[in-house]
Each structure stands twice: as structure tokens, then as C-alpha cells.
Amino acid sequence: MRHVISILIENEAGALSRVVGLFSQRGYNIESLTVAPTDDPTLSRCTILTTGDSDEAEQITKQLHKLVCILRVSALNEEKNGSQERELVLIKLPTPNRNVREDIKSLSDIFGAKIIDVSPETYTLQYVGSSEEVDTFCETVFKMSDVLEVVRSGVLGIARGNHYMHS
Amino acid sequence: MTLMSGAQMLVRTLEDLGVEYLFGYPGGAVLDIYDALLDSHKLHHVLGRHEQGLAMAADGYARTTGKVGVCLVTSGPGSTNTVTAIATAYMDSIPLVVITGQVGTQLIGSDAFQEVDTIGITRPVVKHSYLCQKATDIPKYIRQAFYLASTGRPGPVVVDVPKDCVRPSQKFEYPEPEEVHLRSYDPTLQGHKGQIKRITKVLAEAKRPVLMLGGGTIASNASEQIRELAHQFRLPVVSTLMGLGVYSGDDPQFLGMVGMHGTYEANQAMDKADLVLALGVRFDDRVTNNLGKFCPEAAIVHVDIDPASISKTVRTDYPVVGDVSRVLTQLKNSIEELKVGCDNQAMDAWWAQIEEWRGEQSLNFEHKSAVIEPQEIVQTLSELTRGEAVITTDVGQHQMFTAQYYKFTKPRRFLTSGGLGTMGYGFPAGIGAYLGVKDQRLPVCVLTGDGSFQMNIQELSTCLEFQIPLKIFIFDNSTLGNVRQWQRMFYRGRISSTDLKFNPDFVALAKAYGHEAFRIEKPEELRAGIQRALDIKDKLVLVDIVCDTDALIMPMQKGGGRMSEMVLRSDGNTY
Numbered sequence: 173m174r175h176v177i178s179i180l181i182e183n184e185a186g187a188l189s190r191v192v193g194l195f196s197q198r199g200y201n202i203e204s205l206t207v208a209p210t211d212d213p214t215l216s217r218c219t220i221l222t223t224g225d226s227d228e229a230e231q232i233t234k235q236l237h238k239l240v241c242i243l244r245v246s247a248l249n250e251e252k253n254g255s256q257e258r259e260l261v262l263i264k265l266p267t268p269n270r271n272v273r274e275d276i277k278s279l280s281d282i283f284g285a286k287i288i289d290v291s292p293e294t295y296t297l298q299y300v301g302s303s304e305e306v307d308t309f310c311e312t313v314f315k316m317s318d319v320l321e322v323v324r325s326g327v328l329g330i331a332r333g334n335h336y337m338h339s
Numbered sequence: 340m341t342l343m344s345g346a347q348m349l350v351r352t353l354e355d356l357g358v359e360y361l362f363g364y365p366g367g368a369v370l371d372i373y374d375a376l377l378d379s380h381k382l383h384h385v386l387g388r389h390e391q392g393l394a395m396a397a398d399g400y401a402r403t404t405g406k407v408g409v410c411l412v413t414s415g416p417g418s419t420n421t422v423t424a425i426a427t428a429y430m431d432s433i434p435l436v437v438i439t440g441q442v443g444t445q446l447i448g449s450d451a452f453q454e455v456d457t458i459g460i461t462r463p464v465v466k467h468s469y470l471c472q473k474a475t476d477i478p479k480y481i482r483q484a485f486y487l488a489s490t491g492r493p494g495p496v497v498v499d500v501p502k503d504c505v506r507p508s509q510k511f512e513y514p515e516p517e518e519v520h521l522r523s524y525d526p527t528l529q530g531h532k533g534q535i536k537r538i539t540k541v542l543a544e545a546k547r548p549v550l551m552l553g554g555g556t557i558a559s560n561a562s563e564q565i566r567e568l569a570h571q572f573r574l575p576v577v578s579t580l581m582g583l584g585v586y587s588g589d590d591p592q593f594l595g596m597v598g599m600h601g602t603y604e605a606n607q608a609m610d611k612a613d614l615v616l617a618l619g620v621r622f623d624d625r626v627t628n629n630l631g632k633f634c635p636e637a638a639i640v641h642v643d644i645d646p647a648s649i650s651k652t653v654r655t656d657y658p659v660v661g662d663v664s665r666v667l668t669q670l671k672n673s674i675e676e677l678k679v680g681c682d683n684q685a686m687d688a689w690w691a692q693i694e695e696w697r698g699e700q701s702l703n704f705e706h707k708s709a710v711i712e713p714q715e716i717v718q719t720l721s722e723l724t725r726g727e728a729v730i731t732t733d734v735g736q737h738q739m740f741t742a743q744y745y746k747f748t749k750p751r752r753f754l755t756s757g758g759l760g761t762m763g764y765g766f767p768a769g770i771g772a773y774l775g776v777k778d779q780r781l782p783v784c785v786l787t788g789d790g791s792f793q794m795n796i797q798e799l800s801t802c803l804e805f806q807i808p809l810k811i812f813i814f815d816n817s818t819l820g821n822v823r824q825w826q827r828m829f830y831r832g833r834i835s836s837t838d839l840k841f842n843p844d845f846v847a848l849a850k851a852y853g854h855e856a857f858r859i860e861k862p863e864e865l866r867a868g869i870q871r872a873l874d875i876k877d878k879l880v881l882v883d884i885v886c887d888t889d890a891l892i893m894p895m896q897k898g899g900g901r902m903s904e905m906v907l908r909s910d911g912n913t914y
Contacts, residue, residue: 182523185470186458186462186468186470189459189462190462193462193463197463227650230650231647231651234646234647234651235647237646237647238645238646238647240466240467240487240521240523240524241467241523242523243522243523339522
């Protein structure tokens with residue numbers, strides 16, 4: 173089962189290595205991990221996508237909480253009101269001729285993606301959506317065109333409604 | 340206002356925290372700290388002979404006193420040598436602060452001389468760690484380290500101090516001590532009220548309850564409260580290896596240790612219980628045997644200060660996160676409030692059943708007339724010291740025999756590496772233990788094996804310098820007994836690398852280090868020999884006791900079975 177774990181962590185040297193170390197040390201899986209400072213620059217928000225049964229997920233959240241540098245931990249997929257997840261993908265494609273360029277442009281319009289960089293030989297697409305939507309977008313692009321490079325941000329998540337993680 | 344260097348602030352901070360003993364070893368990165376130490380009259384520096392040994396001495400001090408053990412080592416190999424000791428303290432939740440030197444901040448990352456990523460190497464085995472960036476970080480981080488090491492679930496904390504932070508030429512104002520507050524750390528001490536009420540009820544309704552005690556009960560100093568509860572509810576009491584001593588081995592309600600080499604009655608009681616009240620345990624695999632068959636009929640109440648311990652291995656029916664001692668106070672109030680007591684009729688029947696299991700006398704062992712049985716050594720020592728000595732052990736057969744046959748009457752008197760199972764632990768731990776109980780005039784006995792003792796034998800020198808009058812009893816069977824036992828039982832007797840045919844003459848060796856030493860070889864000399872060692876109060880005495888190579892630790896749980904499925908005697912009678 174898929175678990176999205178949200179963490180509020182001290183923004184200090186070595187803090188992230190404690191989180192990553194905990195996962196490898198205890199044999200947990202990291203599918204994706206994102207981290208960046210919050211509105212309070214002394215804190216970072218980290219979102220981890222992991223897989224495992226519910227016992228394992230419970231242990232992961234407990235073990236994370238035990239780390240002295242971590243302030244808050246929550247499993248977004250267990251939020252009462254549900255949660256919103258977003259992922260961003262950047263795809264660089266070769267554009268050998270006009271036909272390809274037009275096809276890519278119209279595909280990008282249909283999906284609501286953006287072309288954020290253009291060169292005589294390439295387009296770079298940007299698309300934002302849930303992980304599933306990003307998967308679908310990528311698959312569609314891969315069917316239509318050769319691909320030079322794919323960069324995914326990993327999952328970001330936030331609880332719905334009036335639930336929020338505070339410091 | 341006197342200004343201080345980082346090194347002076349480090350020393351002053353330790354003084355302000357009430358540190359008596361600093362176990363250490365000097366080196367390049369900590370030269371300035373060692374220079375500042377010369378001006379301290381409050382800190383007693385104990386120079387070990389290897390960083391692993393001195394860090395284990397600090398651990399031993401922590402275990403006997405309940406205070407934080409402190410050590411100071413240099414960068415690089417100085418810090419890597421402490422790693423086994425740190426891991427030992429981590430697994431057994433022992434409060435330890437390890438101050439490590441580091442190369443200057445400008446050199447970090449350049450593969451400088453004696454540089455190692457101490458924070459990285461120790462990360463999986465510490466409760467937390469700090470890398471100082473500037474001199475003024477030192478007092479702050481050391482105070483936080485003490486606070487973290489000694490509160491909540493205790494554990495080791497590393498403070499890495501780069502050389503430029505302790506430079507004598509740069510002086511700062513020493514910050515007055517203030518209370519430590521960390522926004523991201525706030526252990527739960529008080530149990531949940533609703534849960535306390537529920538466990539009061541299940542305790543009163545239980546027909547076959549067992550009180551199971553772990554190391555957390557010692558950390559929480561809950562001995563007295565536990566005795567009261569056990570007597571009030573006539574509870575059979577069992578203990579894990581780490582809990583031994585918190586409940587007196589003399590008390591008729593004590594059934595002994597549980598687990599792989601626990602007593603038959605303790606394991607049977609767990610297996611047949613309808614309620615297991617587990618305090619400060621973590622249900623380690625050496626205790627539970629097959630998790631799928633663990634205590635099939637019991638409701639599990641699990642009280643522990645670490646939420647991550649709860650439902651980690653054994654599924655808990657009534658989890659209570661909190662400090663054992665506080666939770667027991669709450670439980671006592673709740674019992675009075677609800678006016679409940681134990682079901683005496685049910686307890687009569689339960690005790691009758693337990694006495695039957697006790698009748699098996701699972702700790703009886705075979706006496707061969709010509710050789711000393713290792714069990715006898717422990718029994719004799721237990722009698723001669725009336726269960727009151729401080730005992731440290733290494734890991735192996737002698738450790739299990741000590742756990743089984745020494746009747747510990749008080750907590751903080753049994754020091755053993757339970758979680759990590761570290762050979763070489765007992766002797767250096769004894770040094771710290773002795774310094775911790777010095778004023779109580781208790782004998783401190785190191786029970787060790789001929790294999791284990793050689794893993795930190797260099798500390799004989801430390802003992803001479805600091806006049807540490809340990810009584811060292813080597814269970815000398817010329818083999819790595821526990822591994823040999825497994826080779827005999829599970830590897831068709833194929834003895835692989837466990838013979839120790841090239842042991843030194845331990846007696847001559849101890850004498851060479853300047854200590855008293857003698858050998859016991861015959862069973863009839865055992866009692867008088869042990870007494871002779873105990874009678875020499877002011878000197879270290881090493882007693883090399885030649886004992887049975889073929890002794891087996893019995894009883895023993897059958898792997899993969901229920902707790903109660905045990906082999907009782909080495910002749911293979913099974914139950």
C-alpha cells in the first residue's frame with residue numbers, strides 16, 4: 173500500500189540524512205522524497221512517498237517522530253478529510269520537424285501542460301497533476317514521441333479542509 | 340566577567356552539569372581541551388587504554404548511578420573506536436554523552452589527518468548528535484546532549500567538536516546555564532487516563548496474570564512501586580535480561596528470566612497467561628520466540644516511554660505511553676478509586692499451576708565431580724555476596740549463567756550488554772561501575788569468559804592507575820562456549836574456530852600488569868577461592884577458573900516455537 177508521509181523538520185545540517193538513514197536502516201522503501209524550507213526558514217517541509225503494509229506505515233511514522241530533529245509527522249493518506257497531492261514533471265523532447273512540433277503543442281494544450289523551453293531541436297514540457305495524472309501524461313507523451321529527458325519532482329501533499337500541520 | 344575559550348567553556352559546562360568522572364583519551368584534535376582540563380578541580384579524568392574501553396566504562400558508570408556517563412576522545416580513530424560502545428548503550432537505552440574531537444571546520448570534508456565523519460558514522464546508533472560550528476555552540480549543545488541522553492527513553496548523544504572551536508586564543512562570554520527546551524522533543528511521561536482505567540479493570544479481572552519487567556523499569560527507578568503492585572495483586576513476576584534486579588530474586592513471587600534461556604516456570608506462565616502486564620520491555624526476539632505463537636491467550640498491556648516500542652513486534656491490546664514509575668502511580672490511584680483487588684480464588688489456582696512448573700526445577704544441572712561447572716561459580720558467588728554485589732558480564736555462556744543463577748536483589752547491580760551482545764563489555768563497564776558505587780563499598784565483580792576478556796584486556800592498566808579493585812572471574816573453558824554450544828546442537832558438532840587453544844596464562848598476565856591473581860581448578864577449591872578474592876578489598880584480583888568445556892546453557896527454548904516449548908536438560912528430554 174502507498175503512504176504519503178508529511179514531515180515538519182528542523183532546517184539544519186544533517187537533518188535530512190537522519191530521515192533518509194532511518195529509511196535505509198530499518199529497511200523501509202522511499203519512492204520519492206521532496207524537501208524545502210517553509211514560510212518559517214528554520215523549518216523544512218518534507219513529503220515522502222513510501223510503500224508497505226499498515227503496521228509498517230505505523231512504525232515508520234513512530235520512528236520518524238522519535239528523531240529529535242522532527243517536529244510533526246502525519247500520514248496524508250490517513251487524513252480524515254483526505255489530502256491533495258501534486259507532482260511536477262519536466263520532459264525534454266526532440267522536435268525534428270514541424271509535424272512533431274504541432275502534435276506536441278496540441279497534446280500539451282489538451283493536458284493543460286506548458287512548453288517552457290524551445291530550441292530549434294527540442295521542446296521542454298511542464299505538467300503538474302496528481303501522480304496518476306502525471307503517469308498518464310508521461311505515457312501519452314512517450315507513445316507519441318521520442319524522449320530525451322524526464323524529470324519528476326516527487327510527490328508534494330497537503331491535507332484537505334481545515335486540517336493543517338503547524339509548528 | 341571572565342572570558343573563556345571554547346575548551347574552557349567545555350570543561351566549565353561539564354562541571355556545571357555536575358560531572359564527576361570524565362572517561363577519556365587525548366589526541367591531536369582535543370589537545371586544547373586536555374590543556375583546559377588541567378585547571379579543573381572538579382572533573383576527575385579517567386584515562387582508559389582504548390576508546391572502546393573507556394566509553395564502556397562511562398556506560399558502566401551510567402548504569403550503576405542512573406546519571407549520564409561522559410567520555411572525551413579525539414577525532415578519527417578516537418571516535419571510530421567508540422562506535423561499538425555507543426551502539427551498546429543505544430541498544431540498552433543508556434544515557435551517554437560522547438564528546439569527540441574533530442578537525443578544524445575549514446578542513447572538514449578535505450580528508451584531513453585523523454578526519455572521519457563522526458556524525459555520519461554514529462548516526463544510526465545515537466539518540467541524537469551535534470556538530471559544533473563555533474565555540475559558543477559547545478555549552479549549548481553539551482547541555483542539550485545531557486538533557487536528551489537522560490530524559491525520555493535514554494540513549495547516547497554525540498557532540499562533535501572541531502579543533503578551531505576550542506582554540507585558546509579566542510575567548511567568549513560563558514553563557515549562564517538555563518533550562519533546556521527543544522521544540523521538537525517532548526517525551527510523554529504521564530499515561531493516558533482512560534487507558535489507566537481500562538488496565539485497572541483488566542488487572543482486577545485477570546485470572547492468570549503475569550507481570551513482565553524490562554530495562555525500562557530500571558531507567559524509571561520503579562522498583563519499589565513494582566514490588567507493591569506485585570504483592571497487592573499476588574502477581575507472578577518475570578523479568579527480561581535487562582530487567583534483572585528491579586524485582587528481588589529472593590522474592591517467592593519471582594519466577595526468573597523469560598526467553599530463550601529463561602526458566603521453565605517463567606516461560607510457561609507467559610504462555611498460559613490471560614494477561615501480560617509488560618512494563619518497560621521491547622519484546623525482543625530473544626524473549627518472544629515465535630511471534631505468531633506468542634502468549635496466545637493473553638491480553639497484552641504494554642507500558643513504555645517510547646511509542647515506537649509499542650506494537651513494534653508484539654501487537655498490544657492496551658498500549659500506554661509513559662514513564663513506568665508515573666504510570667504506576669496513576670495505576671495505584673486508579674486501583675484505590677475503583678476499589679478493586681485481585682481474584683484470590685483464581686490466584687490460588689494460578690499459583691498452584693505455577694508451583695507445578697517450578698517443580699520441574701529447570702535450573703538443575705549436571706555436576707561432574709572432576710571439573711568445575713560454570714553454573715556453580717555463579718551460585719557460589721551469589722551466596723557469598725548475598726545477591727548484593729555489582730555484577731558485570733560479557734556475552735556468552737557465562738552471561739546466561741549469571742542471569743540464571745545470580746539472585747539479584749537490587750536494580751542497577753547487573754550490567755550486561757543485552758541488546759547488542761557486545762563481547763568485551765563487562766570488564767571496562769566494571770571500571771565505571773566501581774566509580775559509580777565507590778561510596779557504597781559494594782564488591783564489583785566482573786564475570787567474563789576467556790574469549791570475552793581478551794577483547795578489552797588492556798584496561799588492566801587503567802585499573803592499576805586508578806586503583807579500581809575489581810574482582811575478575813574468568814570462566815576459563817578454553818573455548819567460545821556459547822558459539823560452541825550452537826555448533827554442537829545445530830551444526831552436527833562441527834567445531835569451527837571456537838577452540839581457544841592459545842590463551843595466555845591469565846594469572847601471569849594479570850601479575851605482569853601489577854595485580855593479584857590466582858587460578859582455581861578443582862571443584863572443592865571453588866568456594867574458598869572465590870571468598871579469598873572477595874576478601875582482598877583494596878586490590879584488583881583476577882581469578883582464572885578452569886571450568887567445564889562441555890557445559891550447555893539450559894533450559895533452552897526450541898527455535899520457532901511457543902515461549903513454553905523448551906529443552907530442559909542437555910540429555911535432550913523435551914517438553
